[in-house]
Every structure is written in structure tokens, then in C-alpha cells.
Amino acid sequence: MLDATSSYKPMDLRIPVADRTGHRTVPETTRRTDRIPGTRYGNRPTMKDVAARAGVGLKTVSRVVNGEPGVTPETERRVQEAIEALGFRRNDSARVLRKGRTASIGLVLEDLADPFYGPLSRAVEEVARAHGALLINGSSAEDADREQELVLALCARRVDGLVVIPAGDDHRYLEPEIKAGVATVFVDRPAGHIDADVVVSDNYGGAHDGVSHLIAHGHRRIGFIGDMPRIHTAAERLRGYRTAMEDAGITVADSWMSLGVTDPERVRRAAEEMLSGPDPVTAIFTGNNRVTVTVIRVLAGHTRRVALVGFDDIELADLLQPGVTVVAQDAAALGRTAAERLFRQLDGTLLAPERIELPTRLITRGSGELPPAD
């Protein structure tokens, strides 16, 4: 389906310079992507063309285009006319080169298609827009290499700032960038080995609340299904679960916990195992939205009633029978907070890096119907 061998190889985004191995990447084939000399790409008119047509100087065109004062209405009219006629559009690459700022920020997240990141991304975009900046984004697919590749590509484009949802756990590669003035904020998960602004949810507290809720309703055999423990949020939520259980004097059996990739098949198997066996759980706490959805499906196929509390809110969770209680984080607030901090860095209003933790909210649904422990 994807045809990566087509003749459109605009540029090599990878920067051989700083790759992991320290070796430079040698292109397998000679790249022939340069325009034929003398042929302007797409033949776009430049300010020079506009100036020539309007019979004015180059700088005068620049003035008109940028709305600078000091141009006679008559002259301006002529310039506007030429612009219109030629379909001129200012080339921001050249502009950026001259001015030093790109008016764009980068957002690197895990997966744009995940409903959790949509609102986050949108929130970042809105803040960027309010500051006159564009948003460039990319998905890391939870792959540290790809994250780095993306981030460096963005830096090469000289984004003014970066909002990163870390996939990897070592971000020292960003040091020169930050030193060079690229504003950087990490969201959802902390950065690794680097001192930078971080905006996260209270994953530990949220999970603790959710599990405590189950305990308060009489549950003692509570399962936990979460993401890979190397992901910080997953580890924190597990910690919340463990502590809540501990606080209630409950000893957690190993078979009650399942951590790993969150694809439906694995989660389904994990849930089934917890629900069968000699010592089945009476309630499950799920570590994120994807897991929750899968477990809801599993439970729907069971006759026995099992209580469920999930991290992250899910649309329509209130309409299920029984309703699903969740620990909700505010994805939009995460994005907004991060982006605002980013622009404050660019302002120079911000001094030391800080860690900001946003509260979660327990949304109780159908709790009255929670099946009791035994």
C-alpha cells in the first residue's frame, strides 16, 4: 500500500550527524532531488518579480507585504495589483532564515488516533494559535528511536518550542537544543535524565482513589491490568494500586496484576485469567482507556458481575450497564498547561524548570450496583 520507493524523495529527514551509532548514514542511492538549475521550483514568483512588475524596489514590496508604514497609497495599490496578478505568496523559509524564529512549535505524541491525545493536541494547537504559531506534530508510536528522530527533525526545522510526550526514557539528546533556546515541555510523562518542565496528571493519586473506591465498596480481591511498567504513567498507577491495597491491609496476590502491552488480545487473556482460577478477583482496576474498553467487552461476556474502575474517562461509559466508574484526567488541561508554559519560556517569563501535577477526578457511575466482594 505505502509506496516509499516513489520518485518523491524530497529530503532526507534523518540527520546522519547525530544518529545513535555515531556513524553517518550513507544514502544507498544517489539522490537526485535537486531542481534542475535555473528552473525555479513550481515557478513561484518572488518579491523581485512583484517589484519588477509594479515598477518599484524590492524593499517596497516587502513593506507592503508586511504592512509596514511608509508606502504611498498609490504605490501600495500598484504593488497589491502585481501581487494579485502573479499569485505571489511570501516564502516563509526565507523569512525564517532571516528572522530566526519560525512561529511554529512541535508536538510529539504517541498516537494521534488515540482518543486521549486528540483533545490534548487540540489544546496545544489553540494555545499556539493564540500566540500566532503553527503546530507540527508527529506520532512516536511508543518508540524511543522514532521519538528522537522526530524531535530532531523538528529541531532541524527550527521549531521555536517542543511539547513532547516521551516514549523513551533518556532525553539527553535534547540538551544542545534546549541550550540553543528551543523551549521544551514534557507532558504526561517525565523526561529522562534532563532537567525540564514537566506537566503530568496525578497518576499515583488517581489510581489510589480508584482502588480505594472499590475497597470502600467491600472488594478485597481486586485485579490490576495496566501498560508496560517501563511507561511512567503505568508504573505510577500500579504504585497507586499497591499502596491503596496496602493501606487497607490487603495482601496482593501476584496473579492479580498483569502488566504489558495493551493490545486487546493480551488484555483479554489477562482478564480471563484473573476471573477464573481458584481465587478469582471480584473487581478490576484498569490502567488506561484502551484496557478499560477491552475489559468491558470481556465482562460483557461473563454472567458473574464484576466491578470495574478504569483510568481515563470513556465516552458513553455512563450509558453502559452498569455504568463504569473512572478516574478521569483532563487531557485538554494537560495540553493547555504545557503549551502555556512553553510560551512563557519563550517569553522569558519563566525561570527554573518545574514539575506540575494536575489532579484527577473520580467519576462515580453505577456504584450502587457494584457487586460486593463475595
Place this chain on the structure above:
Amino acid sequence: MLDATSSYKPMDLRIPVADRTGHRTVPETTRRTDRIPGTRYGNRPTMKDVAARAGVGLKTVSRVVNGEPGVTPETERRVQEAIEALGFRRNDSARVLRKGRTASIGLVLEDLADPFYGPLSRAVEEVARAHGALLINGSSAEDADREQELVLALCARRVDGLVVIPAGDDHRYLEPEIKAGVATVFVDRPAGHIDADVVVSDNYGGAHDGVSHLIAHGHRRIGFIGDMPRIHTAAERLRGYRTAMEDAGITVADSWMSLGVTDPERVRRAAEEMLSGPDPVTAIFTGNNRVTVTVIRVLAGHTRRVALVGFDDIELADLLQPGVTVVAQDAAALGRTAAERLFRQLDGTLLAPERIELPTRLITRGSGELPPAD
């Protein structure tokens, strides 16, 4: 919350040149955003610095950075060392200026936070990635002016191509861009007054199928709640509804149809009206995912059983009681198809603009439980 008055005003993204009114935008305040002359922004090292440090020529650095052949291992080592030491990162703005292509494409859609656009956006990104390009995106918020503003900003950055989900209905402003070689594909909705590639779902057919499904189950008084009719998809779906009803010999009462903005309040009111009154509907066909969700909520509060079929699939729709039958479109396929066509335009493999229509799929859920007509 948003502080748009901060001192970070990197650049004016709006291009006064081509604004709607034809007047140029005069900045209210004198912009003082230029770097202090002589102070390099962020003090980033350039190839020149690297060259100086490595004791080689400028071009040699360029060669090393781009993996071009013809550099002694020893020389390369020295250059690499200097690069490492200085934290040099190639400036793609300058590169773009020289080469003419940016290796980035733009995506303008309605709202990144809408679950329908997440997968679409991700699909576009994957195709772009396969072709070595980055994705810049922006939300038009269903506002034609904002769409144009965004598109022109992207053109000013010289994106190689554009994927646009139109908010406005006149895209003649894109003519000079397309003529200048910016590959352009419209998705989800057709372009206005311009001949360009379009990738859409079979909105008419899908709606027809969905409504026919209801009719086949004995319903005759079927309501339709959809988006504003100026939105092409909404109009097409309405047409599907009308035709399906007509085909079945059913005369549609005006009170059965409600078109307008899709915020929950309006939709709720529309649904309530259809369900009460002298001639209440026994089934509702909803025009998109947001409407469907709201109507599900309304129906949950009613004792009378009302059948529901919605356009767009919804997560967990299968677990609701009763399950919600939907007309599903493949958002990812829309994005993928559009992006692939875009790169084929850039290849030069593509000739005449075309209109591609992707099929929809009726997903039947809980149909056996559909309450009959009376």
C-alpha cells in the same frame, strides 16, 4: 487563560496580501520581535562554525552532514567531532530555501479532538512518513476564514502538499498555489469551484442503507437529525434519507427532520420534539457521531423504545442496550487514500483530478431488538 498579549509574537502568520477584504492588515503596535542585530538567535552553531573548528572548508562540512561521498575518513572524523562538540544541527530553513522542497505536507481539518479525525490524521501521517515528509496540521473549527488563513500559512511555509477537509465552499483562493505546484487533495468533502482531487465516503449511499435498514424493520415514521445542510456530507446524508424514504413510498413530514449545529443542547431538543408531539417517530437516523452520542443519551432517558441508526461508528456501540446499528466509514482509509494520491501528484504519476468515493459499511447491532413501528 490564553495569554495572547505576551511578548512572544514570533511572526504574523496572517498574510495581509491576500486577505478577504483586499486591504492590508496594519499591525496595531510596532512589532519588535527581531533579534538584536549581531546576536544570533539562540546562538546556534552553523556549518561555518563547525568548519572553523574542524579546520576544514564549509562545503566539506555540508558533505559530511549530508552523507555525500568524497570525504576522507580522517576529515570526516574531525568534522563529526566538531559537530558533536558544538551541538550543531542543520538548519532546514536554509536548506529548504536552497532546495525548493520542504518535505512536509499540511493537513487542515475541522477538529483534531473529534474521534473521527484522529485516525484520519494518523493515516495521513503514516503515509507522509513513508515518503520522508513531516505533517503540519491545523484545525479550522469549521470556519471558512480560518481554513483559508491556515491553508495560506501552510503555503507560505511552502509545504509540498495539502490535504484539506474543507470548511468553506469556495477554494478558488488555492488556484495560484495549485498552479505553483502545491499538490492538493480534498478529503471528506468536495472542494468548491475548483477542479481538484477529492476523496469522500459514499455519504448518500451509506445514509440510504441505514434508513432502508430501519424501513426493512417495519419503521415508517423515521426522524433525521443532522449537521448544517451547507456541510456537504450533511446534505448528502439527508439526500440518502429522503431518497430511501421516497423509495419506500413514505412521505416525510417536516417535523421529522432537524438540521443545524451539532452541539448537544440543540440535538437534545430536536430529539425530544420528534419523540413527543402528535405524530412521534419510532426510529431516528443520526447524521454523525456527535449527534448519535447525544441521541443515545436522550433515548436512555426515555421508557419508550426507539430504534436508532447512526452515521459513523462509535466505540462501545456494541455494548449498549440495545446495540446501536451504524453506517461506518473508514476514516483511516480516507486519510490514507488522500495522502497516497497527494504523493502521486508530487511524483508526477498523476494526471487529471479525480473524485474517489469510498464505500461505507452497515454494521448491524441488536437489530433483532429493534422496536417495530407501532
Place this chain on the structure above:
DNA sequence: TAGAGCCTGGACAACGTTGTCAGGCTCGGG
């Protein structure tokens, strides 16, 4: 009426990179 000051317009350099081209080096063969 002359001089000061303002307004308009344009020439020019610089931003950082890449393509062209030419010069210098080494090495092998005559």
C-alpha cells in the same frame, strides 16, 4: 527664499545552506 526635517523608495548585505567549478594533491604509467 533657503535650510531643516520628513517622507518615500531603493541599493545592499546578511541569514545558513547547497550546487558548481576549479585548484591541489597523490599515484601510476609511460
Place this chain on the structure above:
DNA sequence: CCCGAGCCTGACAACGTTGTCCAGGCTCTA
């Protein structure tokens, strides 16, 4: 031993824009 071929290397211009600076023409005042 000399010359040409071939390989490395670097000087230079150009990409399109913007900031600086200056020139020329105008108005206004003394």
C-alpha cells in the same frame, strides 16, 4: 622523471527575505 587521471577540498554564488542605510524630493518655517 614527468604528465595525466582521479580524488579531495574549498571558494563562491544563489536561494528569497528583511534590516540598515542613504538619496532624493517634498513640505514647512524662519
